[in-house]
Amino acid sequence: MTDQLSNGFFSQEFKLKIPDGDDRIRRVCSHCQFVDYINPKIIAASVVTKGSKILLCRRAIDPRKGFWTLPAGFMEQGETVEEAARREAREEANAEIRIDRILAVYSVPRISQVQIMFRAELVSDISPGPESLEVELFDWRDIPWSNLAFPTVLWGLTHYAETRSKTVFAPFSNPPGTEALTR
Amino acid sequence: MTDQLSNGFFSQEFKLKIPDGDDRIRRVCSHCQFVDYINPKIIAASVVTKGSKILLCRRAIDPRKGFWTLPAGFMEQGETVEEAARREAREEANAEIRIDRILAVYSVPRISQVQIMFRAELVSDISPGPESLEVELFDWRDIPWSNLAFPTVLWGLTHYAETRSKTVFAPFSNPPGTEALTR
Numbered sequence: 001m002t003d004q005l006s007n008g009f010f011s012q013e014f015k016l017k018i019p020d021g022d023d024r025i026r027r028v029c030s031h032c033q034f035v036d037y038i039n040p041k042i043i044a045a046s047v048v049t050k051g052s053k054i055l056l057c058r059r060a061i062d063p064r065k066g067f068w069t070l071p072a073g074f075m076e077q078g079e080t081v082e083e084a085a086r087r088e089a090r091e092e093a094n095a096e097i098r099i100d101r102i103l104a105v106y107s108v109p110r111i112s113q114v115q116i117m118f119r120a121e122l123v124s125d126i127s128p129g130p131e132s133l134e135v136e137l138f139d140w141r142d143i144p145w146s147n148l149a150f151p152t153v154l155w156g157l158t159h160y161a162e163t164r165s166k167t168v169f170a171p172f173s174n175p176p177g178t179e180a181l182t183r
Numbered sequence: 184m185t186d187q188l189s190n191g192f193f194s195q196e197f198k199l200k201i202p203d204g205d206d207r208i209r210r211v212c213s214h215c216q217f218v219d220y221i222n223p224k225i226i227a228a229s230v231v232t233k234g235s236k237i238l239l240c241r242r243a244i245d246p247r248k249g250f251w252t253l254p255a256g257f258m259e260q261g262e263t264v265e266e267a268a269r270r271e272a273r274e275e276a277n278a279e280i281r282i283d284r285i286l287a288v289y290s291v292p293r294i295s296q297v298q299i300m301f302r303a304e305l306v307s308d309i310s311p312g313p314e315s316l317e318v319e320l321f322d323w324r325d326i327p328w329s330n331l332a333f334p335t336v337l338w339g340l341t342h343y344a345e346t347r348s349k350t351v352f353a354p355f356s357n358p359p360g361t362e363a364l365t366r
């Protein structure tokens with residue numbers, strides 16, 4: 001049912017069809033009728049601050065290797081969103097964080113991703129984890145704006161700036177006028 | 184690689200192992216090495232109100248058939264969380280809703296679910312969709328508290344009540360003391 005590709009991944013022969021009892025087209029394996037229910041994936045992310053400084057990580061892996069990002073990654077099974085955000089900060093920057101509250105929920109339908117982004121405080125030292133080339137606490141004016149890895153990093157940083165003096169605020173969603181980046 | 188079961192579903196023979204280049208145990212098909220990356224799934228839900236009344240739907244399907252729930256369901260590919268919440272209200276109650284803001288983000292790690300729940304306003308008539316036995320707008324005191332389908336329905340309703348007079352509030356998460364229900 002699958003062929004191993006030169007990159008080590010496997011290929012399955014899926015056909016698009018509507019499984020019995022379902023109401024929409026799914027990817028179904030033509031050999032064994034396995035239904036590949038592709039659900040949107042959750043990214044847990046954090047804008048982590050220490051005083052007026054903001055934690056960024058320079059990516060050691062593709063995509064966007066060498067560019068700066070917020071601590072973020074795919075949520076795994078068996079954890080809460082908050083636990084996922086803390087785990088990612090630990091994996092990418094050896095950072096212990098104290099989560100304050102939800103900053104934003106962004107949807108990227110083109111790649112079926114939902115990013116749940118927290119506002120958090122750094123409560124440890126930092127050092128690069130295996131997925132980071134370097135990690136750094138930036139003053140706002142020194143943020144490498146032209147070398148950010150993803151649009152959601154820019155959105156998170158600018159939305160964070162709007163909440164700096166606030167303890168209560170509604171979470172942000174995708175900024176208006178950014179549909180071309182997400183559809 | 185799969186056997187069809189009497190209920191029409193297919194069974195795959197998965198073994199638990201760490202795929203090359205990964206760092207944790209995954210379910211891998213013992214025949215074809217297909218890796219089943221099970222990611223947490225997103226439920227988009229809404230507390231939908233009309234004046235002081237709250238929309239509930241009595242489930243026509245398992246699990247918890249016959250019990251009352253909020254309009255909610257699995258987010259699909261290619262949509263935003265807000266679009267998923269509007270689609271579910273349409274599917275379950277033929278309801279058009281106007282989303283106000285995020286009410287809560289609940290994590291249910293035992294079943295790897297994240298519920299993103301909105302506060303929303305009803306802007307149409309309602310009638311039962313195929314997954315609902317009946318749909319009704321309840322006064323607060325008439326809500327069938329002992330016949331709610333899921334703990335998250337109770338959480339969403341009580342958290343909603345705390346926000347009634349508020350336009351700005353931080354989203355809620357799992358109530359304290361409910362770990363036994365979610366782990």
Ligand SMILES: [Zn+2]
Nearest residue numbers: 001029031032
């Ligand atoms: Zn197959």
Ligand SMILES: [Zn+2]
Nearest residue numbers: 184212214215
């Ligand atoms: Zn297989």
